[in-house]
Amino acid sequence: MVTRRSIFGFVATLSATALLAPTRLSAQGTIGLAERRAIAAYRAEKYPAIEAGIQQAAGFPVPVDVEWDQLTLPGDAAYYARDDYFGKTIFEPLTAALKSITADAMGRDALRAKLQRIHVRFDEKTAPASNYPNGLSFQSGTLDINWRPYSNTADVQDRTQALTQLLEHNL
Template identity: 80%
Template sequence: MASRRGLLGLLAVIPLAPLAARAQATIGLAERRAIASYRQEKYPAIEAGIQQAAGFPVPVDVEWDQLTLPGDAAYYAQDDYFGKTIFEPLTAALRSITTDPMGRDALKAKLQRIHIRYDEKTAPASNYPNGLTFKDGMLDINWRPYANTADLQDRTQAITQLLERNL
């Protein structure tokens, strides 16, 4: 009976082992270097493009530590890693909203900041509206980088529709 309990205890732990190892995965030096390079070399132009599309200097808070995924350092500089999955849809949606003075004024009056993050537990795989919220003037984007890179239009539409409902 004691050996059976021991076996059941072991079986109860086995499925959790991969999850525990994954939760403890840390960002290594390669990832830190790659994200620092991206932030210095590419992100300033992207942020300027977002603010230009918005028509005003809207603060953009990026949770880089959440977007920086272990083992992906070699891909950060590729346009489809962050660009096509997060920044290009955001910029395109803002351009869509600000095509006329009414949209520009509404966006400027209601959008106070943009928050970009990735929470593995809550980010949708492809139902992009589920990864967006607009509350108290903050547009929150919770999408996984480098996933479904061909879904640029779907992501853009999700942000555009959310903003249009809330402005």
């Protein structure tokens, strides 16, 4: 039989456990202090220039929503600041694809007319290992990029091509 005392004891134990546990959980596991500090530093020091480059390549201020909790992988804090961690695997291909699309007035006009938002995330269950088109979608004006950071860092051209082809098909 469950008594009020046992329920209150359980709630108190649960509350104490929650206070001692790490504060965030990503889709890939527990995010500790090192990861939170490293991603905060990346977002403050490097990402503003990257986002400005994306906006410039697009030719207009397209919103870029990054699911940082999903991109923040446990144990990788020391690598976030490296250009190949997020840059070569996600942001460089995106910027290059946008530059390719906006190389002429027709591309600039088409992109501005149809692209409303860019969504960047990493879902370990659905992100492709190397078949990059499978990690992309374009629906209702949203370009969704679901790629694992810091994997196959030499595949910048393959990722760029996948993004360019998807955008060309949907614009």
